[in-house]
Amino acid sequence: MLEIKNLRVSVLDIDDSEILKRIDLTVKTGEVHAIMGPNGSGKSTLANVLMGRPEYVITEGDILYDGESIIDLLPEKRAHLGMFLAFQYPAEIPGVRPWQFLKAALDAKADSRGEEKMSIRDFSKLFDEKVEAVGINPQLVKRSLNEGFSGGEKKRNEMLQLEVLQPELAILDETDSGLDVDALRIVAHGVNSMRSPERSFIIVTHYQRLLNYIKPDVVHILVEGKIVKTGGPELALEVEKDGYKQYTSVGASA
Amino acid sequence: MTLAAPPTSVEKYAAAFESLSDSGTPGWLIATRLQAWANFSELGIPTARRGNELWKYTNLRPLADAGFEYGQIGPVSLDQIKSAGPWDDAWDTVVVVDGNFSAQLSSLNGTPGLTAGSLGEAIAAGTDNLESQFASLAGRENYAFTALNTAFAADGAYIGIAADTRLAIPVQVVFVTSDPTSSRATYPRLLISASPNSSLTIVESYINLSESSQLTVPVTEIFADHDSKIRHYRIQIENEKSFHIGTARVNQKAGSSFTSTSFATGASIGRNDVHTQLDEPGAECTLHGLYMTSGQQQQDQEISTTHARPNCTSHQFYKGILSGKSHAVFSGKVVVERDAQKSVANQKDLNLMLSRGARIDAKPSLEIFADDVKCAHGATAGHVDGDTLFYLRSRGVDEETAKAILIRGFADEMLDEFEPAALREFVERTTDDRIATLLAESDTLGTV
Numbered sequence: 001m002l003e004i005k006n007l008r009v010s011v012l013d014i015d016d017s018e019i020l021k022r023i024d025l026t027v028k029t030g031e032v033h034a035i036m037g038p039n040g041s042g043k044s045t046l047a048n049v050l051m052g053r054p055e056y057v058i059t060e061g062d063i064l065y066d067g068e069s070i071i072d073l074l075p076e077k078r079a080h081l082g083m084f085l086a087f088q089y090p091a092e093i094p095g096v097r098p099w100q101f102l103k104a105a106l107d108a109k110a111d112s113r114g115e116e117k118m119s120i121r122d123f124s125k126l127f128d129e130k131v132e133a134v135g136i137n138p139q140l141v142k143r144s145l146n147e148g149f150s151g152g153e154k155k156r157n158e159m160l161q162l163e164v165l166q167p168e169l170a171i172l173d174e175t176d177s178g179l180d181v182d183a184l185r186i187v188a189h190g191v192n193s194m195r196s197p198e199r200s201f202i203i204v205t206h207y208q209r210l211l212n213y214i215k216p217d218v219v220h221i222l223v224e225g226k227i228v229k230t231g232g233p234e235l236a237l238e239v240e241k242d243g244y245k246q247y248t249s250v251g252a253s254a
Numbered sequence: 255m256t257l258a259a260p261p262t263s264v265e266k267y268a269a270a271f272e273s274l275s276d277s278g279t280p281g282w283l284i285a286t287r288l289q290a291w292a293n294f295s296e297l298g299i300p301t302a303r304r305g306n307e308l309w310k311y312t313n314l315r316p317l318a319d320a321g322f323e324y325g326q327i328g329p330v331s332l333d334q335i336k337s338a339g340p341w342d343d344a345w346d347t348v349v350v351v352d353g354n355f356s357a358q359l360s361s362l363n364g365t366p367g368l369t370a371g372s373l374g375e376a377i378a379a380g381t382d383n384l385e386s387q388f389a390s391l392a393g394r395e396n397y398a399f400t401a402l403n404t405a406f407a408a409d410g411a412y413i414g415i416a417a418d419t420r421l422a423i424p425v426q427v428v429f430v431t432s433d434p435t436s437s438r439a440t441y442p443r444l445l446i447s448a449s450p451n452s453s454l455t456i457v458e459s460y461i462n463l464s465e466s467s468q469l470t471v472p473v474t475e476i477f478a479d480h481d482s483k484i485r486h487y488r489i490q491i492e493n494e495k496s497f498h499i500g501t502a503r504v505n506q507k508a509g510s511s512f513t514s515t516s517f518a519t520g521a522s523i524g525r526n527d528v529h530t531q532l533d534e535p536g537a538e539c540t541l542h543g544l545y546m547t548s549g550q551q552q553q554d555q556e557i558s559t560t561h562a563r564p565n566c567t568s569h570q571f572y573k574g575i576l577s578g579k580s581h582a583v584f585s586g587k588v589v590v591e592r593d594a595q596k597s598v599a600n601q602k603d604l605n606l607m608l609s610r611g612a613r614i615d616a617k618p619s620l621e622i623f624a625d626d627v628k629c630a631h632g633a634t635a636g637h638v639d640g641d642t643l644f645y646l647r648s649r650g651v652d653e654e655t656a657k658a659i660l661i662r663g664f665a666d667e668m669l670d671e672f673e674p675a676a677l678r679e680f681v682e683r684t685t686d687d688r689i690a691t692l693l694a695e696s697d698t699l700g701t702v
Binding site: 053 | 648653
């Protein structure tokens with residue numbers, strides 16, 4: 001499904017700004033991978049680079065999606081292929097209603113795949129079902145996208161979009177430590193209900209807590225721009241107990 | 255030392271002024287015109303910007319250098335008017351072509367309590383208060399364009415509403431610039447008189463059927479008697495070669511409410527100059543607007559409110575979307591006089607800049623002479639945010655569509671203010687068309 005090969009990434013227009021230093025990672029269809037690491041390790045950069053965020057530049061290596069390189073594709077094209085990035089801090093967008101925006105997103109995807117656009121009636125039905133499934137306040141989705149939403153409401157809104165867009169690879173950027181239990185549960189519920197043999201997940205997180213609710217197949221430890229260890233779910237527990245210090249250059253040499 | 259000769263820009267208007275007919279015009283109006291002409295002759299077109307606060311940011315040189323004929327009326331059909339601007343068959347509509355009332359194109363439903371029609375006829379008929387109202391708010395001050403309009407005052411539209419009359423259906427006044435072969439100047443005039451305890455929704459539209467450069471210098475005077483309620487809309491969609499220098503002067507008595515929303519997207523140089531005088535206690539006004547500029551357009555909002563008496567409230571809130579090499583001005587002013595205790599006033603101007611070449615001069619200002627007041631002001635100029643754009647794109651919306659969604663989202667707050675359905679539909683459609691042009695002239699500002 002996804003192969004990251006020898007990937008080196010810097011910040012656009014800034015010298016000596018390398019963040020990711022030769023990443024290799026393969027996610028198979030149906031797998032859930034967790035990427036864990038301390039603050040500043042580059043895990044959020046990795047999530048954003050996969051989706052094509054324009055302020056990063058790939059200096060070496062490749063990203064393959066279903067065997068095809070995607071590094072020259074615009075973010076929207078990656079979305080059309082079936083990729084999705086859930087943001088830790090989704091943008092607040094005044095005047096844009098979630099309904100209208102999601103319809104535009106689905107239409108664009110259908111267009112790009114040469115499929116028929118969903119009728120407004122069918123879309124409304126789908127939207128209402130998903131609003132109920134995600135447990136988002138129906139009044140809230142009539143308002144501007146994310147504007148004035150609480151942290152939990154923003155999470156629910158991200159999960160609503162995940163449910164409606166039905167991506168094949170969902171990347172969740174949950175790097176921040178500020179996730180409260182409510183938000184953790186919302187994200188976990190979203191992932192678990194969407195988990196299927198046809199869908200893969202990459203969950204980026206600092207703490208192991210989220211992984212109490214979502215059981216990953218593979219855990220990677222990302223430190224200083226490199227994957228330093230890969231293992232099963234037990235690796236997350238190890239990190240919980242011992243921290244990341246053993247993997248850092250300072251910690252290792254001490 | 256000798257007195258300065260009249261500015262050269264004045265001479266271009268002199269022959270037209272000399273040609274005006276006085277026949278059937280009451281003596282007081284002839285006197286008013288002569289006085290206004292004298293004022294204009296002295297002032298000229300205000301091209302000097304240095305030290306001239308009112309015109310500091312707007313360059314009128316192209317207007318001053320151009321010449322305009324006067325007095326010719328081209329043929330206009332109702333279909334042209336309906337397709338160019340907002341329209342609803344249910345509304346009472348007064349149509350004014352090149353400054354002159356058109357009975358044939360107007361559709362008036364005989365609504366009880368409403369007097370709507372020709373300003374010239376209302377003057378000739380000796381309508382109550384008109385002699386004292388006319389040019390009492392606009393035309394006698396030292397302001398070149400109200401003087402110019404008043405010097406040519408002959409006709410236009412008059413809207414009067416009787417005491418205790420509350421109209422549910424909007425009244426529209428459409429000022430049409432016809433399609434002549436040459437460049438011409440027109441001086442539309444509108445006078446609205448709302449009697450005590452009346453209520454009225456009015457749509458004031460300026461449409462231009464010509465593709466050549468025209469000069470439109472409209473003046474609107476609005477009298478809101480005590481406890482009246484006026485919901486006013488102003489639509490300016492002139493062609494991009496034309497000049498539109500509009501002035502509205504509003505006087506509000508006790509307990510009256512005046513809410514005005516402007517939609518200004520047209521003209522090479524467009525100016526919307528509004529002053530509301532809160533003349534008695536308990537009056538409130540809300541002045542809103544959306545302006546959109548592209549190419550080399552200049553769009554100028556000159557918005558001022560005077561709190562003359564206690565317990566009045568005023569809001570000024572404008573939004574601008576700028577692209578290309580265009581230039582917009584928001585100059586907001588609130589004066590709270592010494593006697594105007596318990597005033598509440600706020601001002602806000604938010605701008606979305608889509609290109610590096612666009613420029614906004616936003617100058618909100620408060621002059622407060624009372625001590626017990628609540629006032630706030632602010633202005634911002636931002637651009638399409640890269641994070642927001644990436645967010646939308648990551649969900650599959652392409653960059654152009656994402657930008658259009660964000661721009662429309664920015665405009666929506668103002669579009670929501672246009673309540674009558676036909677008007678709302680018109681401003682939404684016009685905005686969507688306009689966004690396509692704005693986007694075509696946008697660059698990568700703010701988007702990495």
